[in-house]
Amino acid sequence: MKGITYVRGDATAPQAKGVKIVAHVCNDLGGWGKGFVLAVSRRWSEPEAAYRRWHRERAKNDFGLGAAQFVQVEPYVWVANLVGQRGMRTGRSSGVPVRYEAIDAALGLLADRAAELGASVHMPRIGCGLAGGSWARVEPLVLRRLVERGIPVTVYDFDA
Template identity: 85%
Template sequence: MSGITYVRGDATVPSVKGVKVIAHVCNDIGGWGKGFVLALSRRWPEPEAAYRAWHRGRSANDFGLGAAQFVQVEPYVWVANLVGQRGIRTGSKGVPVRYEAIDAALARLADKAVELGASVHMPRIGCGLAGGKWSRVEPLIAERLVRRGIAVTVYDHGD
């Protein structure tokens, strides 16, 4: 069983063959405009448009903490919008990241990756603007994805 591969680079340009899912964490208030999503939006307009439509229609769909939305952006590339943070500000209830929501969304991601026969690529999800700790997120990825035999690459942005 392989672990998580760490590389320097841009998670929006995974350089492996086969089907790839680029995963990232979104908030539960429909905000898209800071952090990794900007890199996604520079490459493809579809993930943002799909996320915003999903949020707008939330009274009639599964949008919410722990949900996952899969958007195909190229023949072999999908983007996974994982709802894993409540709001966007650190306040009285702490940082926006919600580990249990990331865990639930990762389980959905694992099912999709297995179905597609895909590898998964991501920045250190939940650890940027969401304020999470990688020491809490990494074991969730290992449990939900790596344990099911899914190849996971985590990208640290190079300067």
């Protein structure tokens, strides 16, 4: 079993052959406008539109913590919107919005889709930016859900 590959670069420009899934964590409020999603939206419009529609129509679908939405943006590239954050951090917030159990559940769905597509997975350190999570807690989830199933994972550290 290979581990996670760590690289410097932009996760919205995945460096691999074949089908690729760019994964990131979203909140459960329908908010899209800060953090990694800005890079996603600069490259593709479809993931934001699909996420907002998914949230808007949530009474009739599976939107919620632990859910995952897959949006094809190029012939060999998909974006995975993983709902792993309860609300958003504000100046008055106590605690962090990240929900590790929701990230874990969404990673399970991601693993199923990646296996189905024969895809590699590309991501920033999900749940560790605006969601306030710890990579020490997220990394084992990625290893267990994806790497142990033989899915190649690349984590990108972006140099601004």
